[in-house]
Amino acid sequence: MPPLSLSFERAFAPLEAAVAAGRIPGGVLGLIEADGSKQVRHIGKAQTVPTERAMTEHTWFDLASLTKVLFTTPRILALADAGTIDLDAPLTTILPDLRHYKADAWERQVTFRQCLGHQTPFPAVEPIYTYGRDPDLLRTFILQREWRAGPAVYSDINFILLGFVLERLNKKWIRALDAGLGFAWSANPQDAAATEDCYWRHRVLVGEVHDDNCSALEGAGHAGLFGTVHSVLDHARGLLDGNGASPQAIALMREPIHGNRTHGWEKSYTGWSGGDLCSPQTIGHTGFTGTGLWVDFAAGRAWTLLTNRVHPTRHFDSGIVALRRAVGDAINGN
DSSP, X not given: OOOOOHHHHHHHHHHHHHHHTTSOSEEEEEEEETTOOEEEEEEEEEEOSSSOEEOOTTOBEEOTTHHIIIIXXXXXXXXXXXXXXXXXXXXXXXXXXXXXXXXXOGGGGOBHHXXXXXXXXXXXXXXXXXGOSOHHHHHHHHHHOOOOOOSOOOOHHHHHHHHXXXXXXXXXXXXXXXXXXXXXXXXXXXXXXXXXXXXXXXXXXESSOOOHHHXXXXXXXXXXXXXXXXXHHHHHHHHHSSOSSOHHXXXXXXXXXXXXXXXXXXXXXXXXXXXXXXXXXXXXXXXXXXXXXXXXXXXXXXXXXXXXXXXXXXXXXXXXXXXXXXXXXXXXXX
C-alpha cells in the first residue's frame, strides 16, 4: 500500500484524538479517488463491553441511515430509469392501500420525489417499534395510520414507505433482496463493530441492526445495511466514475429538490457535516450509529468516516458532529 498522504494523516488526527479522549471507542477513515486509489486507516476498539475486540479496516459497520443513499435511493432511481415509476406520481401507484379508507387523505398525495427529498408532512421521529413486534402488522399500521402532518423535515417515514415500494414490486421483504456488492443485512458478530446495549432487546447489539424501527419491521428502507470501509468506498467510486448508476440517476442525486436536499442525499452548505472546505459539488449523508459518506464530484474524491459512537450507549456526547466536520476540512484543506 502506498504511503498515506499528508492531508489524510491530518484528517485521521481528529479521530485519533476522539478515541484517545474516550469519546468514541473506535473508527475507520477511508478516502478514494476516481481512479480507484484508496487510503484507509483504523484505530481503537470494535467492541468494549462485555468483551473487547480491536477495530480493523475489515470491520463491518451498521451503516444506519447510509442505507437510504447506498441501497434505497439507487433502487428507486433505477425504477424511474426503467419507467416502472414516475417520480412525480403518488406512492399509491404502487401502494394503492396507503390510507385507502380515506380517499382525500394527504398521505395519498405524497410522491416518490417528495419522499426522496424529505419534502413531506411526515413527523421527524416516530417510535413505531413500541406498537408491537409483528412486522406484517406494523407495515399495515404504517400504511393505515392517520399521520400527524407538520412542516417538511428529515423523516425516516419517507424511506420506510419507499422500502415498502421495493418490497411490493419485488414481492419479498427487503431482507430477502440483494443488499448489493460488499453489503449485507447483518454481520458476523466477531467481525462487526458493536453498537448499543439495548434497553428493550436486553443485549449489546453486534452484527444486528441498531435502529429500533428497522428491527421491529425486520428490515426497512431507511436503515439496516451493513458494510465495511471498502464496500462504502467502492460504492462511492461508482458515483465518481459513472459506473455505479445511470447518468440520469447520478444527476438526480446531485440535483436539489428543495434547499440542500437532493434525491436521497444532502448537498454541501455552510456548517454541514462534510465541513466547509469541500466544493459546492459535494453530496453527503450520515448515519445515527456514527457513520458518514461524502462524495466531491469537483475534486474527484470521496471519504467515509465509520465509527461506533453509540457503543455502549447513545446517551453520551460523542462529539460526532464536530468530528465529522474536522475530518472533512482536513481532507479538503490545502
